[in-house]
Amino acid sequence: MSLPGTELRLPWRLRLVNWFRRRVRRWFQWRAPANPPTAPDSLTWQQSRIVKIVAGLVPAHRLPPVVLRRAYRISTTPFHLDARPVRTCRNLRLDSGLRLRIYTPVSAAMSGAPALMFYHGGGCVIGDLETHDTLCRYLANTSDQHVIAVDYRLAPRHRFPTQALDAIEAFNWVASEAASLGIDVNRLGVGGDSAGGYLATLLCQQALKPTLGGSPVRVPAYQWLIYPAVDFREEGVSGSFAGGVILTDELMRYFGGHVIPADLDVSRADVSPLLAESLVGMPRGMVLTVGHDPLCLQGHRYVERLSSAGVATTHLHFSRLMHEFVSMGGVCPESRAALAAASDALRDLAWVDKYT
Numbered sequence: 194m195s196l197p198g199t200e201l202r203l204p205w206r207l208r209l210v211n212w213f214r215r216r217v218r219r220w221f222q223w224r225a226p227a228n229p230p231t232a233p234d235s236l237t238w239q240q241s242r243i244v245k246i247v248a249g250l251v252p253a254h255r256l257p258p259v260v261l262r263r264a265y266r267i268s269t270t271p272f273h274l275d276a277r278p279v280r281t282c283r284n285l286r287l288d289s290g291l292r293l294r295i296y297t298p299v300s301a302a303m304s305g306a307p308a309l310m311f312y313h314g315g316g317c318v319i320g321d322l323e324t325h326d327t328l329c330r331y332l333a334n335t336s337d338q339h340v341i342a343v344d345y346r347l348a349p350r351h352r353f354p355t356q357a358l359d360a361i362e363a364f365n366w367v368a369s370e371a372a373s374l375g376i377d378v379n380r381l382g383v384g385g386d387s388a389g390g391y392l393a394t395l396l397c398q399q400a401l402k403p404t405l406g407g408s409p410v411r412v413p414a415y416q417w418l419i420y421p422a423v424d425f426r427e428e429g430v431s432g433s434f435a436g437g438v439i440l441t442d443e444l445m446r447y448f449g450g451h452v453i454p455a456d457l458d459v460s461r462a463d464v465s466p467l468l469a470e471s472l473v474g475m476p477r478g479m480v481l482t483v484g485h486d487p488l489c490l491q492g493h494r495y496v497e498r499l500s501s502a503g504v505a506t507t508h509l510h511f512s513r514l515m516h517e518f519v520s521m522g523g524v525c526p527e528s529r530a531a532l533a534a535a536s537d538a539l540r541d542l543a544w545v546d547k548y549t
Contacts, residue, residue: 239525254447292344296333307380307543308339314387316448336540382415390421415542416478423467425459440516472502485515
């Protein structure tokens with residue numbers, strides 16, 4: 194079922210949220226120190242302040258998922274970039290009940306444009322269409338392509354591989370309906386942040402060697418990964434972030450404990466994509482890593498493996514940013530710069546003349 198989605202301007206709710214964000218931004222500008230830390234590996238002042246605001250009461254890993262989901266939605270809203278209107282924003286529900294949201298940018302052609310299947314972050318436990326709505330609008334408009342956000346089912350009610358199968362189902366449906374959606378199926382890519390990057394990576398590997406019970410109908414044109422999780426082994430967690438950041442080592446274990454069944458071997462390649470025997474044949478892509486992140490090391494290792502397999506890969510690294518920076522562009526200049534670089538890379542991937 195399709196809901197009306199033409200936007201002449203932003204819905205009133207998003208205009209109100211933007212009004213609130215502008216006041217939060219002014220507060221940050223007023224409170225900014227005259228001489229903030231500038232060391233190449235120091236966390237920016239704005240991010241440190243956000244950590245104190247949103248993580249200063251109860252550690253996230255001690256909250257039940259239903260509470261953490263609400264807290265995540267509320268706590269990330271104030272710090273985003275302002276939401277921008279798109280040409281259309283349509284909500285769809287597939288016959289299975291899976292929900293999609295399709296963003297058509299203001300500048301894109303109504304037919305034959307590239308498209309990004311976007312899978313949101315949140316450890317496969319939290320996050321939804323609303324928590325990443327602003328980001329998807331930004332990506333659609335700045336990369337000049339459709340963005341299809343997927344509201345996959347969440348753990349712990351739905352454990353692995355449910356999320357991966359939902360990702361594949363959504364991808365296959367869009368591929369089959371590409372012509373009616375105005376999408377060039379040959380330029381249909383996948384991507385996401387954190388757990389969303391994990392699902393995009395799994396989908397690409399399943400297109401080459403299906404093992405989970407669902408097979409993508411084609412290899413995606415590209416993979417666009419923001420600090421993806423690619424290794425669920427204990428050694429995949431850095432052990433360096435007990436606090437002072439949004440995503441701590443303990444929160445990583447919390448997500449893994451809810452998503453991965455206790456009897457599942459996490460060294461399987463279809464659970465931990467980093468451990469795949471070969472990455473030959475994976476689509477070209479971009480991997481963005483940040484310095485203050487338990488996933489940083491595994492992201493670097495994944496880039497190395499892609500490169501050694503001959504996969505054309507752009508690696509962007511921002512040493513002063515932390516996991517979840519994508520929701521902080523409204524108040525943090527370094528976050529805005531990283532988002533702009535990632536969006537430029539996405540546009541290059543979507544509009545490349547020839548895929549290899």
